[in-house]
Amino acid sequence: MSNLPPHEIHAKTGINQFDVFIAGSGPIGATYARLLTRHGYNVIMTEIGDQETRVPASHKKNEIEYQKDIDRFVRVIQGALSTVSVPPASTVIPQLDPSAWRPEDPSQMTLLNGRNPNQQTYDNLPAESVTRCVGGMSTHWTCATPEFFKENGERPKIFPGDETLDDDEWKLLYEAARNLIGVSSTEFDQSIRHNTVLHTLQKAFPNRGIKPLPLACHRLAKGSPYVRWHAADNVYYDLFDQSLFGKVNSEGIARGKFFLLTNTRCTKLHTSNPNATKDVNVGVAEVMDLLADRFTGSDQHKQVSFAINAKVYVVAAGAVATPQILANSDFGGLEGQQGKALLPALGVGITEQPLAFCQIILNQHIVDDLKNLNGRPQWWKDAVEAHRRAHPKDPLWIPFQDPEPQVNIPVTKDFPWHAQIHRDAFSYGEAGPRADSRVVVDLRFFARQAREPKNKLTFDKKITDVYGMPQPTFKYLPTTQYADEAGKMMKDMTEVASALGGYLPGSEPQFMAPGLALHLGGTVRLGHGSEINESVANFNSQVWNFKNLYVAGNGTIPTAFAANPTLTSIALALRATHHIVKVLKADPNNLKPAVPEEKLEATPKEYLKWLTDPTNPDFPDHHDLQKEHKEVIVKAEPSHT
Template identity: 40%
Template structure:
């Protein structure tokens, strides 16, 4: 029996940027929205970006441990290798007699050759947006964008999503390193034409006016806007009322949706089964509409647990191959800073404060954020910047001002064979069906990624020499955390899970949001596109099509 029943106009599962885009659109239209997240509240403003802290802006490498602490690997194959240095007197057993036994949450159904080894999720209010890179480019109109929407629709939705995320391209114009990198690459890639030449990376970030050496990174709280100023209630929920519309948003951290219960005919969700994880208390949530925006793995997981099975559920899984390296600036590039009249005042002021510092880059100089967009002859997205990642650590004896990261994101052909499945017997930490990945690249995909690596090497050679330990390589599959397609949008219920308004086929009041809805290939960061599609879906909830 549920300990209580909650009622709302719309119930939203997931509090990342996509869930918050649904919530804000609906609340400001007068709806009463209940939102839950399985993870805890991690900041005074719900879903704020944790990198806005002073110490992480002064030394971005310190943020690496924060990212590592928030990522939960999804599928770890069994490892039967013995611990040969274990004390001989310690307990052990004959593994040949217990072949079905696994430890430490390993997944006995996972083939390590077909796994996305590094694929992970974040449990917490704000989701991945508490530590994301904030890169928000628009998808390429031919190679990446779906033709299910018109160019006019895409443009209007992208404009709205850019407002919600506070996307800008000018936050790093004043950076010495940004200009040096931008100009060096522009001189090298002269064959690229507008709008696919070397450009500033679109970012959900704003430079602070009170201290121009600092920025404010957008999180899920940015998407909520005025709704992020919430009051703590007696039941530990967070509540905000929108005076203009009369709507409201109630947020419940550490609440897990275990199942969506359908009506007997399967055409509507009747209620959601939720558990308060802090009290182990079951809760029933009744609503007119239900939105699942838990990410590209946890969203299909909930549908599978709810027996909302569709032929395409979990299929057409797309994840971006990524090549990566770090370079240390060429001597000539560093020397050119001193000789450049544009930087004279800043360099002189820096040396005045730090006369023993041989590097002509101010200690508070913002990092570069440069972009080479996806192009029809170059089907990969390129980021040249400095950021904290859970890979690519910096040796302590190398000045971090001289280091630049290069990340080239590739695209593959979506195939139904690339998929995730959910176990009927194994469960994850939260007691939900364990996910198993089945993912491979085609020969054509592999050839394209080799071309992408060659292109990254071309850019790297212009900027500097490789940092020891961060020489060019492909990162582990799944490491971008950019899965798309697992509940993809379409016009055919056999090859898609949702229609063009992100409504699940055959269930009138169930909508999905997130990267999982994106139907096709993509190399660019998917968040902006997912927020745009969430806005479209929220508008459909507010103005349902006639029967």
């Protein structure tokens, strides 16, 4: 147990022990906070980054400047991503001025500062990155929210012995997750580009189930060129409004209190029974005040590390930082520790997604056909005619602000990869001035990789990252099981691309750097009782042999998956919150550890009724979440005279 002083949040709030501590403020951590405060529990959350948006945890792409020029958002994404593991680089510069410093020992001619000397180049995930801010990666994600495909094993089996029960559980969880984050497939129905790409592909590939891409967003008004992209703020909803503490919900439960500490690193978890291997209980979370840490070593030095006390602890800090915190707590995942740790499977058997990409310019015949307005819906005709009147010399019959295409070729048994055909911003793929963006289409195809125990994420306390945490190191090579799939996926992408147009020079079909999909999985994988040695937690997300520790996020997904994982991670988090509510309600002072023989229960429909019944007063209304920002108001500081 730690001897650290209690964090000032305890004294400020008068809460000596919070019900739940959450590390990480992304959409998954937000799911835990929203559901647990709804049931009256007091929640404290820490975020290593700062609040970077006016509305906490909102999507940065909602700014007008990026909706008018999507290519500019590429820079925002690049600036938000921090690469996880960078191998040392040579300092040998042949053209260097002879008077400049250089190492005299050839064995030391490598750049170590900010680099990972443990990382080999050949087995790295060089593009795997993290985002540190309130809302995490949801502040710049694509908002793509497909469900996992059952038939090829992509969707995990919560109840492997009962297919009907498993189907019913996922149906409930997915429906609730969609409504919580606000998913729609109709927001681009009145887009010329979207309908052109969608119908072209449906005609060319009639048996592929091609459909609009499900997205967490809503259009601001019918016919508007602007959408509101959803992020973690849609999950938090009004949770940051402290005037609503104690608000009674539709079930007659008074809302608990919620506090978020930014610039606060969750360093490690301390157990109250350090030598225990079963019935392990987390006593406190050790956190660091990063703002106070800036004065370390100066005459303004302050205490920087504190303890936060809670009954239950949830680590939802992302697929890299979640196992990093657990490794720093000496639970597992450290170099040479596997097999001798509380969690021998921590970071073992990681998965990622091979990503193929290209950009095309729409075919001449497709573009020429847009001049034929016969049979087009009235909104289409009105938009084109208004554009022609305003810009008669424009060779394209597409309004300048016509919404982009957002099309999905879903995973199927015969084509087990996920495809997004759209025009969106990633950390790459900027079209720039090379072509008119209205006829540029991006194709992104995501394959899957099998679990392989040799593929792992380990940590080293002797080497730290820039935030002072154990340095992550990847040991990852593509698996042979799905190697052929990736090759077939590339061939499929070229066939889809050829149905749409010709390649944009510089964006011909290519596999992107491993990790660039940013869909790392399996770092804290879930499993069943028979899989206790190959998993970190059970399907309640409760860590094996721990009484009060839960893990969350994409790292919990144990299967090989090709589709975007966020919706599935939210679904698993919804299930986990019910388990926490149940055990806290039963006996908060006598929590039971996760053990193999524990029988899993289905999530009661009544528990999620407010997320599945649109007539419920608490059903989320994503259209009225944010107030428009029309003026800047600075509140004067109170006078001390």
